[in-house]
Amino acid sequence: MTAPGAPAGQQTVRRHNLSLITTALAAAPSSRAELAQRTGLTKATVSSLVDDLITRAIVVEGEPANGGVGRPARPVRLDPDGPVALGVEINVDYTAACVLDLTGELRCYQRHVVENRANGAAEVIEQAAAVARAVLAEAGQPLLGAGLALPGVVADDGTLLRAPNLPGLAGARPGMQLADALGAPVLVVDNEANLGALASLRADPAAGPDFVYVSGEIGVGAGLVVAGKLFRGASGFAGELGHVVVTQDGPDCGCGGRGCVEQYAGQDVLLRTAGQPDLERLEAAVTARDPAALIAVAQAGSALGVGLASLLNVIDLPKVVLGGMYARLFAAITPPLTIQLNRRVLAPRRPGRLSRSPLGGDAAVRGAAGAVLDRALSDPAGVDWPAIV
Ligand SMILES: [Zn+2]
Structure with a gap:
């Protein structure tokens, strides 16, 4: 430029x-x-x-x-009618895509239930590209670039280093594959909890500058925001809350360890314990005060609280923002979680320590598109803008 x-x-x-x-x-x-x-x-x-x-x-x-x-x-x-940013989230049991205009307004959004666990990389990417094409067609504006949220540890070069719940994609570079499939640049590839944290900060600046964003899906992850910036650790593995140990000799976990938070508070375990086939029906059962659903959520909240207390005792961040399914189950999961935090966190109790992400379960995909906007608007000469005819 x-x-x-x-x-x-x-x-x-x-x-x-x-x-x-x-x-x-x-x-x-x-x-x-x-x-x-x-x-x-x-x-x-x-x-x-x-x-x-x-x-x-x-x-x-x-x-x-x-x-x-x-x-x-x-x-x-x-210009709200100018180029747009595409967000794509590939998760274990769904794929989502959204379009944000340059002002950050949501233009289009789609989420599709898809069992990605059993699929290879090519199949997963092609399905994600199809959802992306659908939202782009709906938006009808030139594409600036895409951001991709993934449920695992992402290296600086975009390689998905570790994804216990999505083995078909481990070792792949899904951002490059998505760029090839779309014929468009993928400017940001990051862990879904990290992007959810950034989106929550953008949507609610009062959440910052220091907080933990907890993403609850089939996997459980955390995005650590310190002084308004993501803390990734030396090699991007920071925030693996799902693999903090709750019980030393507990159930086997996909990470190779045992008794991890994910084995008590992840979506699979929660649905199985509650006897519900999906999250929608679990939410309905909780609303209807179904005893099995309430017990399952209470157990998950308690285990999450134990793991989260360890995290907070190590890094001393003052606030926790719940995203993903924990945002959807916020009212039911907060009481058992709060009991554990109050019992175990050494830092002084703070009013309003727990809050719900304003973006609910959509924070990661919104964060993927938002990160593209942040990159382009902080250095507009550093990206290729689409030609306007
Ligand atoms: Zn684990």
């Missing part, structure tokens, strides 16, 4: 200045004069950059606002 023929130093400065403008507009729409004030750039520089962004349909200038003194200012905002 640099001016052709400009010297390298000027290109670097322009790239930096563009990022100042888009970052400011991601926070709030502003007139050109306000943008100059907010960024410290000259009005002439702001105008040149805004004109460039308008030609690429990244920003749009609104009608002049009435009521002020002097020449009315025209608000500049990110």
Whole structure:
């Protein structure tokens, strides 16, 4: 996005200045004069950059606002009809996709129940690509790029290093395969709990800057947000809450260990204990005060609380945001969870320590698309924007 023929130093400065403008507009729409004030750039520089962004349909200038003194200012905002970000989530028993416009508004969303456990990588990716194509067709806007959420440990190069519940994909590079299938760039590939954490922070800044996002699916994971940033550990394995041990000689776990949180509080165990075939019917049974469902949720909440207390005692984060099925079962699972946290966490009790992700079970797929927006808007010259015709 640099001016052709400009010297390298000027290109670097322009790239930096563009990022100042888009970052400011991601926070709030502003007139050109306000943008100059907010960024410290000259009005002439702001105008040149805004004109460039308008030609690429990244920003749009609104009608002049009435009521002020002097020449009315025209608000500049990110263009909701411009390029869009695609989020794709491949999970153990479902695939989801969504489209966010540049302002972060949800344009389209689909979630399909699909048993991915028994499928090989090619089959899983093709099914995910089909869901992605469907939401993109519905949105009908040019694609900026995609983000992919995966239920396992993802290396920096996008390799799915470890996915105990999705063995067909372990060792694969699903982001590259999805990019090939879609013919579009996949800009972000990350663990679903990490992306769920980022989406929850974006949707509810009050959750931050320090919290644990707990993702409850067939697997159980945690995204650790410290000072507003994800904490991944030395090699990306941080937050494997599902494999914190609750009982040393408990049931075998897919990770090779025994007695992990996932074996007590994961979706498979929860449904089996409750005698329910799926989450919808478990929710209905809980609402109807079915004794088996209530006991199953209480046992899961208690085990999750034991594991979570260990995590909190090690990393001392003040808040816990529940996502995935724990968000859906929030009212029923919170009491047994709270009992364990109050009993076992050494840090002082805090009011409002537990909260429900505002995005419910959709945080990871929303986070995948949101991470694409964050990357593109923090450095618009660092990504290839789709040509606008
Ligand atoms: Zn385990």
